[in-house]
Amino acid sequence: MLPNTGRLAGCTIFITGASRGIGKAIALKAAKDGANIVIAAKTTHPHPKLPGTIYTAAEEIEAVGGKALPCIVDVRDEQQISDAVEKAVEKFGAYTIAKYGMSMCVLGMAEEFKGEIAVNALWPKTAIHTAAMDMLGGSGIESQCRKVDIIADAAYAIFKKPKNFTGNFVIDENILKEEGIKNFDAYAIKPGHPLLPDFFLDEYPEPITKKMESTGAVPEFKEEKPQPQPKPRLGAVEETFRIVKDSLSDDVVKATQGIYLFELSGEDGGTWFLDLKSKGGNVGYGEPSDQADVVMSMSTDDFVKMFS
8 A cells, every 4th residue: 555655744635525434535545644534524423323423534634634523514514615625724734635535627727727737537447345335236245345545655756746736537546656666465355356347437347357267356347358338318317216226125225325416417317216214215306305415417428328
């Protein structure tokens, strides 16, 4: 794994979703350098299925040498974001690094802020084990995933870059190879087990399928040759949600306890929800009756592919 150098000592990093998962892993990596971490997340009380709050994350950050400022922030609420920024400046001074979420959309800002602020997008090459992956992949999916530590190390590698390193779409494994990392098994949940490629990266399936079959694993796909992804027909999203709804049960709801909002672009897109918190579960078009725990923005092509 990538060693800490102390370069981020005294830097202030504003991280959304830092109460758990990838956000917290990045926070802990930077905190080991002695960085100041603004924990911008919604969770203030323990969740029955998802461990961690902004306050427990703050304790962990300070335990490894960082300074923490927990802030209640829903990224859809502009006022909460502004309030958190003001609190951060008051406590730590102007912040130097921000991690607002894993989104390729940020690259649109790179040219606008060129010379002043570096803007880069970081993406995983393989599936990363998070609560969302457990929900989407089901029992046993973790053996095909890497730990959140690989994203934390890749983010740390980007943080070390000069300001003119901007406008880049960075794959975690690629930048860590540039840093001299050779043993990627250290990042695997189950070292040596075949890994599931990330949903949104194009991968040549045949070699991956053969590798999985050679180790006795069940491959995620069986195509003999790479095929272009067809555009979803009109109604494909509705059909996907119908299938999901038919598979819902009280057991699924009890095990998940989360509401997912999908903001889909493209044909048959719009705002859809998957409620795995209410009795029996529910799906539908529009906003859920209660506030969503997770918001995912993607194209209809990627949505249909994710649930195929």
